[in-house]
Amino acid sequence: MKIRRSYILILGIIAVTAACRKMDDYKDKYLSSGSITYAGKIDSVKAHPGDGRIMLSGLLIADPKITELRIYWNNYADSFKLPITRTPNVDTIKAFLNKMEEGVKTYTLVTFDKYGNRSVAVTITGRVYGDVYRSLLLNRTIKDGLFVGDSVSLEWNVLDASTGALGCELQYTDKSNNLQKLFVKRTDTRTVLTNYQYGTKFSYRTLFLPDSLAIDTFYSKYQDVEVKADITSFYIKNAGTNFANSDGGNGRWQTPADWTTTDDVRNGGNNIGGLDAAGWLPSKALSLEAWWGMTPIPNGKIYQTFTLPAGKYALIVTAGDCSTGGTKYITVAQGTSLPDIGNVPAQALAYTLINKYTDNTLSFTLTGSSPVAIGLQAGMTAEGNYMKAFKVRLMRYP
Incomplete structure (x- = not known):
């Protein structure tokens, strides 16, 4: 038993001695030159995206000995060096990386002091924008x-x-x-x-x-x-509301200024007609009326003529009350007058039957500059037939 105990004691002494030698070897290898010194790292790092570039910013709070910032990306294949001059205060550092590829990258920031000591690395992910983003x-x-x-x-x-x-x-x-x-x-x-x-x-x-x-x-x-443009004022004179009277008539029946009216429209007596100034109307109205006792209007026209450039247009006529009898059109025709009532479907550039109490819209297109006539026309017997319009507008569309 004494021999065995002695053997165990000897083994223990050998183990302790070996451990002490390993510790001494570690000290000689790693601590012979003293402890490792790190430079102060950059704080509060932010990535600021740009157009083909990026700015990385941060704060230097401590370590007045820092003299340089190095930035690495693409797995350290690319780098950028920024000289630094410290002040007694907290310094804000801004580093601009130009001519960068569009996309997302990870950047590693390391500071160095004047003795060559480096800081702990700080990483941040940032994005560079460019033509791909711009195209969207x-x-x-x-x-x-x-x-x-x-x-x-x-x-x-x-x-x-x-x-x-x-x-x-x-x-x-x-x-x-x-x-x-x-x-x-x-x-x-x-x-x-x-x-x-x-x-x-x-x-x-x-x-x-x-x-x-x-x-x-x-x-x-x-x-x-x-x-789209309301071009009424450029082309149509006396377009309403409350149409102006010409120099003929001051009673209910008048003649609209600046509008061409055919003889059969001027059937209110004394060669007057085409404008109704009745007191019960909200305003004066362009009028074709063949009431009982009046003469019929076989081919009545109220229109204006002007030249329009090529384009898309719409004539809008705000109608008042209209009877059911007779044929009543809103018409646009190329040339200097409206076609006769029986020829409207064949000769008009565009036409529509008038609907009362609404805005009647008549769209048309000109492929080239052309004189056009726009207006109202009707064929009606003197049996209580009539049509009224309170406003005329001309629109041009893109």
């Missing part, structure tokens, strides 16, 4: 647009803030041939373009900030827009 940007859409007088009124559809859209840059030509520019905020729902030059288009593009930290603003492509 869509312009804000217009709900409605109308040119009236000398102004264009635009109604915008909602612009979703989650897309990063900020608003629109818009430009148009005014009546003095000057280029006007304005910014339409994302929250604006209506915009008026004053002193607008008729016949021109305006253009606009939408601005986007893809990220709240982004350093660059992106733009959609400019879009040219032509809105």
Whole structure:
């Protein structure tokens, strides 16, 4: 038993001795030059996306000995060095990496002090935007647009803030041939373009900030827009409401100024007619009437003639009361007069039977500049037949 105990004691002494030698070897290998010294690391690092570039920012709070920041990406294949001069305060560091590929990358940031000591690495993921992102940007859409007088009124559809859209840059030509520019905020729902030059288009593009930290603003492509236009004042004289009287008649039956009226329309006595000024009407109305006791209107016409350029148009006539008897048209014809009532279906550019108490819309297209005649016409016997119109409008569409 004594021999066995002695053997165990000897083994224990050998084990302790071996362990002490390993510890001494570790100290000699790793601690012979003293403890490892690290430079202070960069704090609060943020990635700021840009257009073909990115900015990385952060704070240097401690360690006044820091002299350099190094940034690595693409698994350390690419790098960037930024010299640093510390101040006694907390320093904000901004590093711009230019000519970067579009996409998402991970960046490693390491600081170095003047002795060459390095900091613990800090990593952050950031995105670079470019042509691919730009190609996906869509312009804000217009709900409605109308040119009236000398102004264009635009109604915008909602612009979703989650897309990063900020608003629109818009430009148009005014009546003095000057280029006007304005910014339409994302929250604006209506915009008026004053002193607008008729016949021109305006253009606009939408601005986007893809990220709240982004350093660059992106733009959609400019879009040219032509809105529908109320061109009544350019072409139609005395268009209503409350049509002006010519120099003939001051009673109920009058003759509309600036409108051509055929002889059978002027059947109110003394070669007067075509305009009804009855007190029970809301306003004076263009009128073709063959009431009992009046002469019939076999081929009556009330019209104006002017030249229109090529384009898409609509003649809108606001009708009052109309009888059921007779044939009553709203007509547009190429040339300087309306066709005879029996030839309307074959010769008119566009025509429609009039419907009472509503806006009657007659659309037509011109492929080239042409004189046109627009107006009302009827064929009716003197048996209580009539048609009334309170307003005439001419629209042009894009």
